[in-house]
Amino acid sequence: MRCGSLVKLFLCTAILGFVSCALPPDSREEQGFIPDDELQTVTLAREGLYYFGRSRYFDAEVRFRQALHIYPQADNLRINLALTLEQQGQVAEAEEIYLDLLSRSPDDTQVLAGLGRMYARSGKIEQASRCYQSAFDHVVEVEDWERATQFARSLSAISFKYGDEVTALCFSDQALSIRPNPAEKARHARLLLAMNYYDKARKLIGASAEGRAARFDALQLHLSAMAHYGLGKLEDALRLEEMAVDRARTSPGIEGEVRLVMFAAAGFKHIVESQDGQEQDSISELGDPVEAFFASGGHLTGAMIYWPVNLVEDVLGYAKQQGFYNPEGEPTTGGGWLKDLFPW
Structure with a gap:
């Protein structure tokens, strides 16, 4: 981004x-x-x-x-x-x-947020946290709950990026409690996935392969699939992503990731039925979403830090085997986490 x-x-x-x-x-x-x-x-x-x-x-x-x-x-x-x-x-x-x-x-939250984001991008974590904390305290005092949510989410993202998972979860909980809307649920679920709390993420989203999927959007289905993948329930993950993939066409920001997880859950192959009813691998027709992910630099954006650890291991292992990924690189570092810093 x-x-x-x-x-x-x-x-x-x-x-x-x-x-x-x-x-x-x-x-x-x-x-x-x-x-x-x-x-x-x-x-x-x-x-x-x-x-x-x-x-x-x-x-x-x-x-x-x-x-x-x-x-x-x-x-x-x-x-x-x-x-x-x-x-x-x-x-x-x-x-x-x-x-x-x-x-x-000193209480100008726009300035505090701008300075905090600049410090975060520069790796000055303590200064960034102080700026966002000051902004958060001020908007809570004046009961500006929308921006309180934004600043709490920013503090969560910074804390997680630099290894303080307890503080990250605390601020994420605060953001969700202030604004329990679908967007904050999704952000909190991604953090839970990154911290290996797969059952909690699955329960938070509520979508399941056996449940009524019609009322869930592509992102909810996708995050639930990620949780099932983390739990080792690859068949459930595959079914959820199959339900998500058509809906993801209206959400281009996640379509590539949906196809990647679906591909991984199927054993790194596309399964389609031929005219005689036999399942066949159609990778030559549909393309390789892992190759597309690495070719587009997706591994450099920081997105993978929010994936279940077994998905990261599986994707990197497959990518190395296929020659898409150079192990000397840094696949889980990058600026993708900045999307959760206000101003966004």
Whole structure:
């Protein structure tokens, strides 16, 4: 997942205060009270957001700097600039901007979240945790439960990434208790899978190969299949993924993983019935989802840290055997876990 997509919503929020002051083009001349420099600032800010959304970070940086030259007191534009600098690896200047903003507004949760995410990406786990903890404490105090969920989930992701499973589970439980919706259930289930709590994950999702699958979506079926795989119940995992695969076509983010687990559960082959009723392996027709996973760099995204350990072992063993995977690489490291850090 591109980092730009993770922070797009955050940027939109940060820029909203500026953009909202602009009048429709056909009424500006009639009203005549919006200064030209303010209109120019809005235009530059919009262009910066446009370029950021397309990963043209240098162009975005230039626009935000130009806007700040006209309107230096616009803190929301400074946040945008810090985010843009972070994407280009200019973390020292980004940190300087964040810390200056915090010195004047220590409870600004947007700034705390931006700084926390930057620290997390830089491997500064203690600083990242402090930022998110401060943001979490503040939003709980003002009873902003939506953002409390987001910050609790961020703290869970950071803790798990750096080996503190107890704290990760604690914050994940908090996020789920605050917002017990399908999205948080799915995030909590993935953490349970990663920690080998397969029965707990299966019970949380509720989908089973024997139950009424019609009321479950592709992600629920897929996560339940992963739990069954972790328990060694490969036939149940296969049946659940077979139910999930058609529904996953409307969820492209998980379709590849669904097909991979289905392939692994079937003994690393596609099973189809021929015209004479005999089962045959159709890998030549349907392709190899493990090969596709490694070819796309999926093993470098960090996604595998949320898989059942036996699935990881099976997939890596098969990939090495087929020549898809070089054991000298680092298959379980990468930035995929950043998707659970706010702003996302």
